[in-house]
Amino acid sequence: MNIEEFRNFCMAKAGVTEGFPFDETVLVFKVMNKMFALTGVDTFESANLKCDPDRAEELREKYAGIKPGYHMSKKHWNTVMMDGSVSDQLIYELIDHSYDLVVEGLPKKLKVELELLKTQNI
Template sequence: MNNIEDFREYCLSFKGVTEKFPFDETTLVFYVMNKMFCLVDIETFEFCNLKCDPDQAEELRAEHNGIKPGYHMSKKHWNSVYFNSDVSPKLLQELVVNSYDLVVKGLTKKDQTVLKEM
């Protein structure tokens, strides 16, 4: 995913995902059932913010220069993952899936059922 179009297409490929610009005209936010799982600046396309398990977040930051505490987010639950860094495309995809899955697990039973039926 070398550009915003490919990244956007990948994020939108998950079930129940929508996108909005709730903060400004450059910060694209991806939601699953109206809960954020990914944010990216479409102008700079330097990094994305992804939700992460707190223990795994610390491990990933220690192992990769391209993974930092979430920019303007809860540092405990969010990581900023830099695209042109030591983070492989495969790991980036896994981290996007992980963020999506974490948000889905946190949904109400009702929303999880609606999502499964989509």
């Protein structure tokens, strides 16, 4: 997977915006202004993705390329290496999982707004 594929997959989801809130090298993807994915744009060595804590532990035990979230809550975030040790299919699943977790935690008002965006294909 390359950064273009990663970016396109994230941006295809409803309510997603991208930006550089930390510096000019860390690209952050948010759904309804809540972060669900971030990655370095200069090297694209890894991406941080939110994850259910129990699943996060299982993934870290099973895959050498999945580690506790770098500069993030180690309980709720994983760093996924983009070195080929994790399949593209699993990375896409983990992006979906991260997005879904953030959406689940949104206030009802934002969930309603997001559903409206989905019906409008935005």
